[in-house]
Amino acid sequence: MLRTGPPSQAQILDDVEQVLRALLPSSWRLDLDRDVPLGAGLRGDLALRVACPSGVSVTFLGEVKREASGAQLTDALAQLRSITEATPDSRPLLVVPWLSPRSQERLTSEGVSYVDATGTVRLVSDEPALLITAQGATKNPWPVDKSLQSLRGSGAARAVRALIDFAPPYGVRELAGRTKASAATLSRVIDLLERDGIVERDERGAVLTVDWAAAVRRWAQDYDVLRSNDAVGYLQPRGLPALAERLTETDLDYALTGSLAANALAPFAPARLAMLYVSNVRAAVLGLDLRETESGANVMLLRPFDDVVFTRTIEREGLQLVNPAQLAVDLLTGPGRAPAEGEELLDWMEENTDAWRS
Numbered sequence: 001m002l003r004t005g006p007p008s009q010a011q012i013l014d015d016v017e018q019v020l021r022a023l024l025p026s027s028w029r030l031d032l033d034r035d036v037p038l039g040a041g042l043r044g045d046l047a048l049r050v051a052c053p054s055g056v057s058v059t060f061l062g063e064v065k066r067e068a069s070g071a072q073l074t075d076a077l078a079q080l081r082s083i084t085e086a087t088p089d090s091r092p093l094l095v096v097p098w099l100s101p102r103s104q105e106r107l108t109s110e111g112v113s114y115v116d117a118t119g120t121v122r123l124v125s126d127e128p129a130l131l132i133t134a135q136g137a138t139k140n141p142w143p144v145d146k147s148l149q150s151l152r153g154s155g156a157a158r159a160v161r162a163l164i165d166f167a168p169p170y171g172v173r174e175l176a177g178r179t180k181a182s183a184a185t186l187s188r189v190i191d192l193l194e195r196d197g198i199v200e201r202d203e204r205g206a207v208l209t210v211d212w213a214a215a216v217r218r219w220a221q222d223y224d225v226l227r228s229n230d231a232v233g234y235l236q237p238r239g240l241p242a243l244a245e246r247l248t249e250t251d252l253d254y255a256l257t258g259s260l261a262a263n264a265l266a267p268f269a270p271a272r273l274a275m276l277y278v279s280n281v282r283a284a285v286l287g288l289d290l291r292e293t294e295s296g297a298n299v300m301l302l303r304p305f306d307d308v309v310f311t312r313t314i315e316r317e318g319l320q321l322v323n324p325a326q327l328a329v330d331l332l333t334g335p336g337r338a339p340a341e342g343e344e345l346l347d348w349m350e351e352n353t354d355a356w357r358s
Helices: 009-023 071-086 101-110 154-165 172-178 183-195 212-220 240-249 258-265 281-287 324-332 338-351
Strands: 029-039 042-051 057-064 091-096 113-116 121-125 130-134 199-201 207-210 230-235 254-257 274-278 299-303 314-316 319-321
Touching: 009 029, 009 042, 009 057, 009 091, 009 113, 009 121, 009 130, 029 057, 029 071, 042 071, 042 091, 057 071, 071 091, 071 101, 091 121, 101 113, 101 121, 154 172, 154 183, 154 207, 154 212, 154 324, 172 183, 183 199, 212 324, 212 338, 240 258, 240 274, 240 319, 254 258, 254 324, 258 274, 258 319, 258 324, 258 338, 274 281, 281 299, 324 338
Parallel strands: 057 091, 091 113, 254 319, 274 299
Antiparallel strands: 029 042, 042 057, 113 121, 121 130, 199 207, 230 299, 254 274, 314 319
């Protein structure tokens, strides 16, 4: 299956048939027919029949697409609905070279089975009962063009923060004017997120909807709080309560993130590690009475990858916190139980949108 470019429709079906035969027990039967007439002027790209040894079988009627994200996925779902309405005894199936995790979630929620050429499989039937699943490539081995493929870097971070922080509708230039993100980078990031089904635009290119939680999770795929920033561990000998007290009194330029910041918003598990962005590490070490240590650090100072971490901060209990959008991606990519706290924070953000999103 190794290729330098995306497979043709015939190659996709060859790959999918090979993937499915490898998954099924040898006693099961699989038949795959191509270009199937369905009546009423309709044709399906394939009919897939799976039969168990007892003879009970289920038939999937499907479409093959070169790409399935954003508007392309919406169009494919509409075609599949037409097919299943014409053939009510069949199950809908989408076949593509590669499916993003976001597109997989959408298909699952719509009750549509899917297979991609990298080995990702979800075939589902209630009657007769059938469930076949497998995980293939999590990143597209055949990027369709030279458009943005990653949210790494300062420019992408500013753009994704803008899309998360501000509720649409808005145009690209309008959003750029309200934030530190450039219009050019915003446009490329929006293209990426639209391909992943996270952003929807109208025919003129204006952003209509943003699934902000999905955008945070997509950003977390290309970001790591301890690697994307310059992180150094220190010891506050009197513990985190003493650190919090000093932070409420300091004139340092800082923004608290991680578990200690999350606990200022909602009751999570007691924090064991404080993480804070600072503009001047030396001043922070002196002002917060921190000690160098080779082990047992309870404070992590972060020299930020970009000043976007200091934008739209919020104050709680006298502490200056990063915006919850920044806090969420920091937790999701943080150490220990931070990712679990990140999921809890996303729930809090959903229930308290007015507290952080404009």
